[in-house]
Amino acid sequence: MTIRTIWVGCAAVFLAASTQLQAASLHEEIDRLIAAKAGMTPLAPACDDATFLRRAYFDFAGRVPRLEETQKFLADAAPDKRTKLIDELLAGPEYPRRMEELFHVVFMERRGDNPEWSKFLRASFEANKPWDQLTREIIHPVADDANKRGAAFFHTRRLEKSGQETTDYPGLTRDIGRLFMGVDLQCAQCHDHLFISDYKQIDFQGLLTVFANTSIKGGDFPAIAEKPAATKLEFASVFKDVKQTTGPRIPFGTEFDVPPATGSAVALVAAALPAPDNRLFVQNAVNRLWFVMMGRGIIHPLDLQHADNPPSHPELLALLSREFVAQKFDIKWLLRELALSATYARSTEVASGEPPPVELFAIGIERRLSAEQLLRSMLIATGDPAETKDETKLVAALTALRPKALKAFANPPKEPEDAYNTTVQEALTLLNDEAFQKLFEVKAASLTERLAKIEDPNQLAEELYLTILVRRPTEEERAEVGKFLTQFVAEAAGKQKVDAVRYLAWALVASTEFSINH
Amino acid sequence: MSRHPLCIPHEHSFSRRQFLGGVGASAAAAAAMGTFGGLVQPAVAEDLKKREKQVIFIWLDGGMSQLESWDPKPHTEFGGPFRAIPTSVPDIKVCELLRHTAKQMHHIAVVRSACTQDNSHSAGVARIQRGDPKNRGVDYPFFGGAVAKLLGPCPGGLPPYMWVKPGSGGFIHQDGGFLGAKYGSLALGDGKPPESLLLPPSITATEDTLRNDFRSKLNARYAAKHRKANSEANSYVYDVARELSRRSDLFDETKVSDRDRDRYGRHDLGRHMLLGRRLLESGVRFVKVNSYGWDSHGDNFNASQSLIGKFDQSFAALLEDLSERGMLDHTLVIALSEFGRTPRINSHVGRDHWPEAWSIAMAGCGIKRGIAVGATSERGDVVATEPYDIGHFFHTWFRALGIDPGLEEYDNHGQPLPIAHDGMGPIKDVLA
Incomplete structure (x- = not known):
């Protein structure tokens, strides 16, 4: 079937189906269709709360959650806390900024700012x-x-x-x-x-x-x-x-x-072009929003819609298209439905052996973090909370580091940022650039200053991991932190615990885990 | 998806940013094994001698006059003022501007019957460096990107393709063409290292090791639980970055003896050629050394005296060193430009662009030594023997490196593409 033959019927299809879903909500339908296609392939369980929180913050606030946001969410016993989190973030003041950053890259592909x-x-x-x-x-x-x-x-x-x-x-x-x-x-x-x-x-x-x-x-x-x-x-x-x-x-x-x-x-x-009866226009929209949330297009690559590159889930694509039209192209509505699905919440961890084919969405897909998400997160995780909550001060700090961050973390102009890409320059910048080392400086109320004051290595590890990686350390990691503190002071001539803490924080920020929306 | 050799399925999906990032299996494996640890220099040098083929590609941007270099025609209509001089190979004469190189001629194979097509700069650079494959609507990789892809990095952890050039440096992803950015080049502008190469003075080597050990443990734990590709890419770029930092002596000119500096010449090309040799010694698979300004539309003879003089000095020193160190057996040396220069001398005493009949020199790995192949007419304006286009040269060089263009092909996301022009073949006379 070609685009043209589908074309003739598509207006009719949209009209016929453009009613609200009756029985199930869209996110339940998404999960049903994903499960149906996965068949015998086991679906990964939902990720834990901390991972979900991190994911949602990156997606809707463009940054890691702050320590107190993490602690509050982890302590919350309400069964519907994930839904509440999504709704708060979507209604929050950071959502438009995150979307601006996201679609600036999508539409301008690093050609410059204005x-x-x-x-x-x-x-x-x-x-x-x-x-x-x-x-x-x-x-x-x-x-x-x-x-x-x-x-x-x-x-x-x-x-x-x-x-x-x-x-x-x-x-x-x-x-x-x-x-x-x-x-x-x-x-x-x-x-x-x-x-x-x-x-x-x-x-x-x-x-x-x-x-x-x-x-x-x-x-x-x-x-x-x-x-x-x-x-x-x-x-x-x-x-x-x-x-x-x-x-x-x-x-x-x-x-x-x-x-x-x-x-x-x-x-x-x-x-x-941007009309409900332009099937490719509608599909492109839902496919791109799906990609943002799920890490891979239902049609992939995103700009190769044609008969020989079929969607992985045709019914799902049709459903999303229909509903998006019915909701009058409401972006926030669609993002919310995607975020409420079990598909979005699925863990990215591979249970054992070979991971299932990526296009099944049977386990979560690790996603790239943009230069904007990374830089903001680095500043928030390492900085003095009072300073990074002051938007003027935060923007000044972001602006100062932005040229370096773009060189290190962004694609060259005209390249879509549609896959995880790490570069030697990124590594060199995090390893050696003075301005990035400064993030770990011990100064008033900075992360390292606060950590250095914690006596108990266990407690120190907890706060370190929660702040940077947005999760609690494992037992093994707690022990590793304790060992590092001792070893460092023993081996690094003339250096103190505070220095050890600086390097621990650096190692977490420079880790693969930090660099990925997992 | 159906296959068709003429067009490309989704060239955009190759992110060109991913310099060295996407981790070809071999690269990742080499990095992961860490076979050579910190002992790069001696271990690698020995290993390279045994089995690793390398390339140094000297690119004279513009056109070097063949008449003032490899194919002199003294006492003819267009011959110009310079003499032809004997070389270390009986029967082969070169222009007197190559007086140092003449003594190294026994290492060299020169092809005097190059006949390429484009005579404009904008087309010439890409056409020649890509080996002018048939137009399939895709950007072919430059030769360095092709070799980086086909042979991978050498052991030791340095990037497979480095480019020493005047002006600015950086990661030149375009050289990777459709193969993607990881096959682009790491350019050292004026021989200087990439930004943020050096550990800041506030961090000692011990501290750096400790913090990276901790990072590696953390990464290993993440990698064990996730799909492999991203973790491998992340580890690999850190390994390459740290290896570059460790080898920062490469960028320290004070480490070079005065004698070497004098032999190669203290001009840009001499300094860059010398760095090229050191990069080869350190285990870079493909080194491009670039010189600009080869465009003597006016005052060709004075310009040539200066430009070719610098090339001669540094090129001869390079050949001498590679030979002395036993590196010529596994190192392919190529010197070329975008085109030659017109035999006819214009009213500004210049020579213009002339792709019709010019010369390309090569030496080393897989190449016969001390020969001149092909000839131009008496006046030097046309090729008198079988003409060879750049595609023939690419076939020749691939074969010299042990790569068979008849067997190897690129897989452009399902689209098979020949590595060299499929209407051409090697210049057998220069293959050892």
Whole structure:
């Protein structure tokens, strides 16, 4: 079946099914479908409370929980405390900032920062702007709304020329397809895709027709200008020299009439692409949100939706799509349902032997932490709580370390951060960079200062592990901490317990465990 | 998913950041075994002699004039002012600007019938360094990335592909092409190490060992309970980073004798070539040494005297040292540029870009010694024998390293891709 044949029926499917689930909630349905597909493969148990807390904080606050948040959650005996935690975090002040950080990386792929763009994203998530509206505002940015105009940065950054190269319109076109429809049409720029039969050259060229008419409009904030499209675009495959023409169109859609000289083709795309009846648009949205929470797309890679790369769980993808449309693209609603599922809560630990195939979601999938999540967590875990709770001071500290953190923890520009990737530079930075060593300095109310005052090694280990790794140490680890304190003072000439504590804290921050959302 | 050799399934899914991160099994294994511990230098040097093939790839960015180097045509229309001089190999003459190298000619094979295609800089660098495979819509790895992939890192824990270049350094993921960032290069800008290489003075070696031992224990415990890949990647990058720190003497020029510095030359190329030798000795699989500014559209003869003079001095010293140390048997040495230069001398007394007929030199591992293969016409403007494109050279070099391009292929997430141009073959005359 091709995209086109599915296409015809999809509007009808959505209409027929766009009723609320009757019997079970969405998260229960998710778990049922995951279990059904797993069959005989055993499903991992739920992770423990501490791991769940850490996961939820990373996902919805973009950081590790603070010691007192951890202690409070672990002490809470309420059976519904996980649900309450999710609801608190989703309603909390940190959620919009976390979403801003997340979608900045998703949409800009480390091409650079812009305050207007940040403002647009922050305002969007503060208002829980529906996904279709968010997409529309990015595709067709408006200049006359201070909270929305920053969306144009998506375009202007990509339209900037580098060196003597021509403006990368194909790159912008490709990214619109990738990020908003989950189709990477790069190969279809020059010819029908050779082994993805769904991807035709006209699908790329139809979108290119639109965005090749845009340009950067200078000014104090990002904005684009659009030349009216008066004629159709002529193109030919590099393989067969047969001329074709196309006017503006969205991939796999029908051609729009070339708008009259005053009309905007970008506006036509912005209206037609983020629409409930655009199956690929809807699937891309739920697939990307699923990926954020579960560590792998139901369609994977995220931007290769086509007939030969089927979803791991077709029914689930259809269900999520239907419900997301029924809920009017409510991002927070979908994230909440995902977070309440047993699938999200599953432990990432491998019971024994070979782990099950990753696409079964039978055990949890370890996820990458972004440079933003890592840096904020390092500051909060090691710092003076009073200082790191003061947002102004925290932001100042984050800003100072951000360039180094990006070099060490982020991808180079134009690379999606869709997998765990660690680098030699990351290791060198944590091992040797002075500014990062400073995090462990013993100063007023810093983690190391507080730990050094604890007499009992057992108690020290407890606070150390809870603060940095958000879990209690095992018996073995408690003993190891005690041993390290003794050994260090014996072997490191002229050094004291406080120094040992600094290195213990460093080792935990530099560990694999800290660097992963597990 | 269906396979097709002409296009790529999902090139984006190869994150190019993951320099040395994704841990090819061999890399992880080498790091995990820690076979050579701290005793890198002696143990590795011995081991390398026995079995590890290495490459030093000298890249003269732009074009070196073949007429003022490997293929002199004195007393001809385009020959220029320089003489041809005899070398250590009877019957082979080179331009007098290669007077040091002439004494090392018995190690060298020069191919005078290179005939490549692109004459523009922007295309030339990538085309030549990728071996110009057929256009399949994917970015092929540069030669260093290819060798890093096909042979893996040498024992000892240093990155498999390092690049000594003027200007800035960093992790140059692009060199890995579709193989991914872990096959990119670690570039040492002006021979300087990556950022944060050295342990800060506040941390002693003992303390560093203690803190890392603790980290390793913690990691082992995590690794035992989780899928392997992430833990291995994390351990591997720390091992490489710490090995680089331990080998920081490599970046300390005061460790080099004055005699060596004089022999190689105290100019950039000399310093960088010398560092290249030391990197080879330390067990780097593939070293690229880069020189810029080879573009004598004007005043070619003075420019060549300066540029080729520096190349000659450092290249001859390198060959002499590798030979003396018994390293030539397992080290492939290659010196080339993007193209040659036009025989016709332009109105600015310059030579322009000329891919039609130029020379590439090589020596060492798997290569015949003391020969010149192919010839250009009397005026030097065209190749008079069988012309060889860069694809032929890649076939030749892979074979010299014991890699059979007829058997080995890349697996680009299910898409099989040849490692060298599948319409070409090796230059048999230079293979030992």
